[in-house]
Each structure stands twice: as structure tokens, then as C-alpha cells.
Amino acid sequence: MNNEQKAREIFGARAAYYTTSVSHTDQAVLDRVVELCKPTSDAIALDIATGTGHTALAVAPRAKQVIATDITPEMLDQGRKLQTEKGIGNVQFRLASVDDLPFDDGSFDIITCRRAAHHFADIHHALAEMQRVLKPGGRLVIDDRSVPEDDFVDATMNRLDVLHDESHVCEYRPSEWERMLTEAGYEIEVVETYTRHRPLSSLTDNVSPENTARIHEIISALDADQRLMMNVVDKDGVTHINHWFVMIAATRG
Amino acid sequence: MVACSIDEKLLKILACPACDDRPLVKLQCDELVCEKCKRHYPIEDGVPVMLPEKASKEE
Numbered sequence: 001m002n003n004e005q006k007a008r009e010i011f012g013a014r015a016a017y018y019t020t021s022v023s024h025t026d027q028a029v030l031d032r033v034v035e036l037c038k039p040t041s042d043a044i045a046l047d048i049a050t051g052t053g054h055t056a057l058a059v060a061p062r063a064k065q066v067i068a069t070d071i072t073p074e075m076l077d078q079g080r081k082l083q084t085e086k087g088i089g090n091v092q093f094r095l096a097s098v099d100d101l102p103f104d105d106g107s108f109d110i111i112t113c114r115r116a117a118h119h120f121a122d123i124h125h126a127l128a129e130m131q132r133v134l135k136p137g138g139r140l141v142i143d144d145r146s147v148p149e150d151d152f153v154d155a156t157m158n159r160l161d162v163l164h165d166e167s168h169v170c171e172y173r174p175s176e177w178e179r180m181l182t183e184a185g186y187e188i189e190v191v192e193t194y195t196r197h198r199p200l201s202s203l204t205d206n207v208s209p210e211n212t213a214r215i216h217e218i219i220s221a222l223d224a225d226q227r228l229m230m231n232v233v234d235k236d237g238v239t240h241i242n243h244w245f246v247m248i249a250a251t252r253g
Numbered sequence: 254m255v256a257c258s259i260d261e262k263l264l265k266i267l268a269c270p271a272c273d274d275r276p277l278v279k280l281q282c283d284e285l286v287c288e289k290c291k292r293h294y295p296i297e298d299g300v301p302v303m304l305p306e307k308a309s310k311e312e
Contacts, residue, residue, distance in 0.1 A: 100270035102303035
């Protein structure tokens with residue numbers, strides 16, 4: 001099974017969960033994404049790997065049109081339900097892959113991509129496809145899971161996330177994002193990082209018993225320093241761990 | 254009509270994901286057709302399915 005098929009299978013089953021997911025509806029993060037997009041009333045925007053459409057629906061009131069794409073039909077069905085509930089009329093959903101975006105060159109003023117790039121099998125190709133469909137000077141805003149600039153935390157977090165979600169490819173450090181975007185020809189405007197301290201269940205919910213056990217093994221094996229680095233803390237008997245994030249705004253050079 | 258839900262302006266930027274030069278697709282009946290590779294992309298419940306593996310192909 002290739003990565004795209006894995007992602008489809010996993011996210012098809014989780015679609016309803018994502019419409020109410022705490023981390024994916026984090027309003028402050030969504031507001032910041034919209035702010036970094038600098039949408040205008042005549043802007044055409046593309047939201048890639050839209051999932052259940054949270055980002056597309058947040059950008060839509062300030063843009064002319066938003067096209068929202070995903071590879072999972074069940075996610076788009078939930079997105080269309082949300083759109084109806086919110087009474088938003090200018091979002092159109094398309095089943096499409098970031099690897100082969102079905103759009104003409106220079107079609108979009110804005111591209112958003114939230115909490116998805118760590119699933120892309122070929123991030124360099126994805127960034128090139130995004131650049132192709134952006135208008136010159138168009139804006140790309142990426143929000144994604146990330147890792148700090150530390151080899152141990154990087155390796156451990158990526159290992160945990162593969163166990164959490166087998167379609168996980170890699171969550172990149174901010175410095176890796178800067179390098180990849182610069183090499184792809186983007187001009188970087190903003191790189192911001194933030195963290196969330198989440199219960200360990202955020203990694204084990206909807207996960208097989210085998211992978212859940214391996215996640216617990218990894219956490220149990222951390223020594224005191226490593227726990228500190230991962231911010232593994234018991235709060236009222238519930239183990240919490242850091243999730244790192246990065247938000248980037250760049251323009252097509 | 255399903256086809257009516259496809260905004261005309263947005264149709265103008267919709268291209269074939271299977272062709273390297275991304276030719277624009279055209280709305281024919283209730284499908285989106287690439288005149289170059291002859292793939293027909295279905296529109297399911299108003300959502301264009303722009304995935305090459307889901308397209309049918311004219312022989």
C-alpha cells in the first residue's frame with residue numbers, strides 16, 4: 001500500500017472525529033493562518049489536504065472563492081456538511097492529490113495547507129506543484145506539526161507519530177522548512193513555532209493495540225532528561241507530551 | 254443538475270492531473286474530460302474527482 005492509500009484508509013475512518021478534533025479547530029491557530037494569508041475580496045484560494053475543510057471555511061469569508069482539495073472522499077463529505085452548517089457558499093471541494101494538482105499554472109492568489117505536509121510522500125514535489133499553481137507573488141501559508149532542532153526529540157517524535165499514524169512521513173524542523181522552501185524558490189516571510197501540551201491519548205486514540213503498546217514503551221523508556229526535553233509530565237495522573245508546530249508564510253518568488 | 258454546481262470561472266482553471274502539461278479539462282454532460290489523454294473525471298455529488306486512478310478512459 002502506498003502512502004496515499006494509507007492516508008485515505010486512515011483518514012476515511014477518522015473523518016467524523018476530525019470535525020470536532022480539539023487540535024484541528026484551535027481558533028487562535030486558524031485566525032493566525034487567515035491573517036498570514038492576507039486574503040482580499042477578489043482572492044482565489046486553494047486549501048490543500050483540507051480534511052474536513054476547517055481552513056478553507058475560515059479563509060472563505062474574506063476571499064472570493066476557495067477550492068478545497070483532499071484525497072479522502074469521506075473528509076470532503078464532512079467538509080461539505082460543515083459548509084452547509086456555517087452557511088458559507090464560496091468553497092468548492094475537489095478530490096485531488098498534492099502530487100498532481102488538477103489546476104492550471106498560476107491559478108491561485110493564496111494556498112493554505114494545514115496539518116498535512118507531514119503526510120506528503122515527496123515534499124519537494126508538493127512544494128513545486130504548489131508553486132506552479134500559485135500566481136507570481138501569490139502567498140503560501142503552511143501550518144504543520146514540527147519538531148525542535150534536536151536530534152533526539154526529532155527522531156523520537158517522528159517515531160511516535162509513525163506509530164500514531166502509519167501514513168506519517170516526516171515532521172520537519174523549522175530550519176528544514178526554511179531550506180526546502182528557499183530551494184523551491186519561495187521567499188520566506190514568516191516562520192513561527194508554537195507548542196501544545198497534549199495528553200498521550202492524542203497519540204494513541206484510534207490506534208491499534210500493538211502500536212499503542214509501542215508508544216507506551218517508548219515513553220516508559222525515556223530518562224529524566226529526555227522526559228524534560230519531550231515535556232512528558234503527569235497531570236492529575238494523565239501523561240502529557242509536547243506537540244511542536246510550525247507556521248510559515250512565503251510568497252512565490 | 255449536478256453539472257450546474259460547477260462554477261464556470263473555477264472550471265477554467267481545472268486541469269488534467271495525469272498530463273504533464275496540465276491541459277484544461279472540459280465539462281461534457283456530467284463529466285470533466287481531458288481532450289489530450291481522453292480521461293473522463295467523474296463528478297460525484299457535485300465534487301469533481303480529479304484523481305487519475307478514478308478516471309475512465311476512452312479507447
